[in-house]
Amino acid sequence: MTDLLLKYFRSKQQEIESEKSYQTQCPFCSMQCKMELIEQTKVTRKKYTTVGKDNPTSEGRLCIKGMNAHQHALHSDRIKYPLLKVDGEFVRISWDQALDIIKEQFTKIQAEDGFDALGVYGSASITNEEAYLLGKFARVALKTKYIDYNGRLCMSAAATAASQTFGMDRGLTNALTEVPFSRVIILAGTNIAECQPTIMPYFERAKENGAYIIAIDPRETATTKIADLHLKVRPGKDAALANGLLKVIIEENLIDEEFIQARAEGFEEIREYVSSINLEDIESLTGVPAKQIQTAARIFGSEESGMIFTARGVEQQTDGSAAVRNFLNILISTGKIGKPYSGYGAITGQGNGQGAREHGQKADQLPGYRMIENEEHREYISSVWGIGKEDLPRKGVSAFEMIQKIDEGQIKGMFLMCSNPVVSNPNAHFVKQALKKLKFLVAVDLFESETARLADLILPTSSYLEDEGTMTNLEGRVTLREASKPMPGEVRHDWQIICDIARALGKGNYFSYSKAEDIFNELRIASRGGIADYYGITYERLRKEGGILWPCPDLDHPGTQRMFEATFAHSNGKAKMVTVPNDPVVSKEKTCDEFPLYLTTGRVMSHYLTGVQTRKSASLSARNFESYLEVHPSTAKKYNIQDNVLVKIDSRRGSIVVRSKWSDKIRQDTVFVPFHWADTQNVNRLVAEDLDPACKMPGFKVSAVKVSPVLSEN
Known part of the structure; x- marks a missing residue:
């Protein structure tokens, strides 16, 4: 009897005490850290623990966001059923009803206004399979030319600059494992310590090995702390600063003449331009002392190896692509590319910022980084998709330009996947008003984001714990995100939603996949x-391998660790250097008596993008529960701003209210506001609509503003 009782109690204990684990990857930054979520059940209570898993890139590390990512995926606010807006309120409907409504509305809009009356707005957080499929869906199922994605606001300047200079763009030209052995490193406009914390050990090892680190940023940050030299540049003057560095490198003969002659073109024009400028003017423009410019240039030019990394601080400007090209001019002039421990790195922001732009979400691109206006490329992709080349639409316009097309009445309906343009785009109030003009808006999301609230129909999608697929990290390393947690309610994967709508529209024969791997094999x-x-x-x-760096052209290929060792990707094999003027083609806002301060924006460690996911995490939200204005104490006193009080920030577009935060780590002519908050704290309400002419990147990093206390003692 005793043995029977023991067996009985043990079986009951197993029922009430169990443990499950889910292998996955962090849904946030471009490091794409591998991790395991452990779910422990005791009676009716569940406890979750996240642990890092060894992998080639982050080596098992996790940051605070990754450790708490599950909190948003398991949040009670998750959308679990299709929701239709009826009399201003969302009501639950069935999937069959949702698909019938989409078919009716999309068909009606295109019958009345043409195929291009529908637009598709994608995401750099979805898998490669889903990014590929969304591009195919827009062009085959909807037959519209209007598709772009939120990565346009993140990586487009660096991608364009690399493509123009090298002939192709892969986030990093070298594997991260080379960083610790580089002799000198420039970190231009990147705060990796807060934005990609698990990358920091590579740079810390470089420092331990004797590398000289140069940081370029208007603010002192956790990243600039590791620098030997911090160039505190005035916002928007990065291209001019690069010209100053080039001037010293060229005039002090720190160039690699042999490399330039053999592997580059356009250098003489740059030599002529920098000879016409003087270092005192560069100092005046940038706010960086000439002696610091000389020191940085001499050290970078004289060392045998070196790397340059750029991120949003340089790129999110109306001359962002040109500024990046100027930093690439420095690399080429000194011969520090295509060699061990020498190269370029664009620090990708979004989780799949690299892969999502490679396979057809961008307005002018087709899978494999093919170009939609190239006849040979069009013919190849048409044959893969089983359509006529003449049926493949031509190129559309960038993400923000699609919003403008909506405002102008050219786009009447939109399919929005996993993005929040009401918060992420410049002149955010305009974006919101434009989207309200749509006849029909479908949003696919985890939550009712600020944009999803404007939708006529919301479709529930799966989270990183549930949705299997590949992602491509900042190195260009393709990884497989395993995901086995059951989906809640009636949630479907993004790729399933795309296929379901395609079938409803009578295009199901082009979208007959049973699993993500089927899509990936077609993508290959x-x-x-x-x-x-x-x-x-x-x-x-x-x-088996934990990740492979592309290009990887056949099954026996190991992947490409280092790019451009023998040749660049242009037809003549040479890099294309270009002169970048100190004054950009598109004028940036200048400060004036009414708007005397520069505003720049960025991230904080505990939040991600527009904060829709991270603000659902109690652990992350508690760290930064509201936005703030970082302002130098001397500047604050000048404008009667006390520390830790509500302050109004005005630009020519509008105003927001945030809390002040005194800091002597920022330039006195500059203020900083993070961009993770919405509504009255949405800093993108203050940003102008001007775009980089080459890549259509908005100028998030330079706005002219004024500040004033909300409550005054007077």
Whole structure:
């Protein structure tokens, strides 16, 4: 009897005490850290613990966001059923009803206004499979030319600059494992310590090995603390600062003449331009002392190896692509590219910022980084998709320009996937008013974001714990995100939603996939022979190898660790250097008596993008529960701003109210506001609509503003 009772109690204990684990990847930054979520059940209570898993990039590290990512995925506010707006309120409907409504509305809009009356707005947080499929959906199922994605606001300047200079863009030209052995490193406009914390050990090891680190940023940050030299540049003057560095490098003969002659073109024009400027003017423009410019240039030019990394501080400007090209001019002039421990790195922001731009979400691109206006490229992709080349739409416009098309009445309906343009775009109030003009808006999301609230129909999508697929991290390393947690309610994967709508529209024969791997195998074929060639990468290989750096053209190829060792990707094999003037083609806002301060924006460690997910995490939200204005104490006193009080910030577009935060770590002519908050704290309400002419990046990093206390003692 005793043995029977023991067996009985043990079986009951197993029922009430169990443990499950889910292998996955962090849904946030471009490091794409591997991790395991452990779910422990005791009676009716569940406890969750996240642990890092070893992998080639983050080596098992996690940051505070990754450790708490599950809190948003398990949040009670998750959308679990299709929601239709009825009399201003969302009501639950069935999937069949939702698909019938989409079919009716999309068909009606295109019958009345043409195929291009529908737009598709994608995301750099979805998997490669879903990014590929969304591009195919827009062009095959909807037959519209209007598709772009939120990565346009993040990586477009660096991608354009790399493509123009090298002939192709892969986030990092070298694997991260080379960073610790580089002799000198420039970190331009990147706060990796807060934005990509798990990358920091690579740079800390470089420092331990004797590397000289130069940071370029208007603010002192956790990243600039590791620098040997901090160039505290005035916002918007990065291109001019690069010209100052080039002037010293060229005039002091720190160039690699042999490399330039053999592997570059356009250098003489740059030499002529920098000879016409003087260092005192550069000092005046940038606010960086000439002696510091000379020191940085001499050290970078004289060392045998060196790397330059850029991020949003340089790129999110109306001359962002030109500024990046000027930093690439420095690399090429000194011969520090295509060699061990020498190269360029664009620090990708979003989780799949690299992969999502490679396979067809951008207005002018097709899978594999093919170009939609290239007849050979069009013919190849049309054959993969089984359509006529003449049926493939031409190029559309960038993300913000699509919003303008909506405002002008050219786009009447929109399919929005996993993005929040009401908060993320410049002149955010305008964006909101434009979206309200749509006849029909469908949003696919985890939560009722600020943009989803404007939708006529919201479709519930799966989280990173549930949605299997590949992602491409900042190195260009393709990884497989395993995801096995059951989906809640009636949630569906993004790729399933796309296929379901395609079937409803009578295009199901082009979208007959049963799992994510089926889509990836088609993506492999579509990318074959393109710049971003994934053909040699399979799910099986990814599971064995933990990640593969593209290009990987065949199954026996190990992946490409270092780019441009023998040649660049232009037809003549040479890098294209270009002169970048101190004054940009598109004028930036200047300060004046009415708006005397520069405003720049950025991230904090505990939040991600527009904060829709991270603000659902109690642990993350508690760290930064509201936005703030970082302002130098001398500047604050000048404008009667006390520390830790509500302050109004005005630009020519509008105003917001945030709390002040005194800091002597920022320039006195500059204020900083993070961009993770919405509504009256949405800093993008203050940003102008001007775009970089080459890549259509908005100028988030330079706005002219004024500040004033909300409550005054007078």
